[in-house]
Amino acid sequence: MRIEAKLETLGLVLPEPMQVPPGLRLPFAWVRVRGNRAYVSGHIALNPDGSVAEPLGKVGAEVSAKEGYQSARRVALAHLASLKRALGDLDRITAWLRVFAMVNVAPGFNQTPLVTNGYSDLILELYGPEVGTHARSSIGMMIPLNAPVNCEAEVEIDG
């Protein structure tokens, strides 16, 4: 329970499962575990109760790069929450492999890495460089629900 102790020390809370907006049906798994791989679906930032976190909107317009960074950090927390539900224990993650970050950008904004750093910084703070290092791509595009950031990931587990 090393990772969860660290989260507590940092005062961070893993959110409840996403409260899916009415009319939206999501027929897929938030995490798909198979052998020693866990594939993590695209998540957006959530409040601790699982509601969609504010602010919504495009980075470079309604949302600043700093707010986008915080949103990406919350996406990492949402991933960790889903991984904990799927794996039982976050210490089972033996290597972060790949993070794909989709940022909801206004035309002309091309500093997506500054946003995605909110995700990477938290994972590295929690898991350290050996386990936490990952390959990454960050791109600007339209995101469901107009959320500023959406990330998917793939991690290796001890399974």
Added chain:
Amino acid sequence: MRIEAKLETLGLVLPEPMQVPPGLRLPFAWVRVRGNRAYVSGHIALNPDGSVAEPLGKVGAEVSAKEGYQSARRVALAHLASLKRALGDLDRITAWLRVFAMVNVAPGFNQTPLVTNGYSDLILELYGPEVGTHARSSIGMMIPLNAPVNCEAEVEIDG
């Protein structure tokens, strides 16, 4: 031949290989099999003869969300057709892992999950929840040929 029998029962036909438009050269494999993994390239919706399926255009403008759903369902059929050609038998798929759906959206349309459900619903109907469940991301972007949806996937096989 369980999956192909189900396709027949549902009255669904796997399309022929894509008829690539003149002037377009695609130097890659529709499916790349290696060990127990099959990586599926981005496909767009096809008619049974392999021609590009109508409608073309952006979801939220020329194409409705319902038409987008049908287009995503046809992308799943195109994936299954390519997987059958690569694997010989669709029953060799032991787990769907990850689906990445790219939706051609008009500005302001952010209900991409409604579109991608056309893909997920068919895979789950054919393979059931244990094998068919997958991690998924859906995003809005520009798609080659102006097709409304394009999906890639990764599946585990018995190899």
Added chain:
Amino acid sequence: MRIEAKLETLGLVLPEPMQVPPGLRLPFAWVRVRGNRAYVSGHIALNPDGSVAEPLGKVGAEVSAKEGYQSARRVALAHLASLKRALGDLDRITAWLRVFAMVNVAPGFNQTPLVTNGYSDLILELYGPEVGTHARSSIGMMIPLNAPVNCEAEVEIDG
């Protein structure tokens, strides 16, 4: 050293590590190796000294499709350079698996495959069809730094 000899024959030079623009912090690995997989982060085209390669801009506007093709070829070289630093020897790659190409497009440009072919053609020329064949997706979107093309990849290695 088969691949590096081929590069030399073709007169191609692997670029130095990317010179990250001031103010940009990239807390991730260009290549993440784990078991027999190497996950390659999104890279943009570089000059031999690691500076960002011209032209910048959107394909279909400031950048032509032909220039985009050359840019994608340079992205492949940047991937090979990062893989060489991570693996020691490019001959350790036993299979290219999956390439995901993100193209910075102007509205209306939907010939992204013509651009990405610059990547695929070089990999196939160097590695031949058996090792070099890969699954691929190409899409149009906003790219960090306004670069015309950005690719990520996953390769199998002998590890």
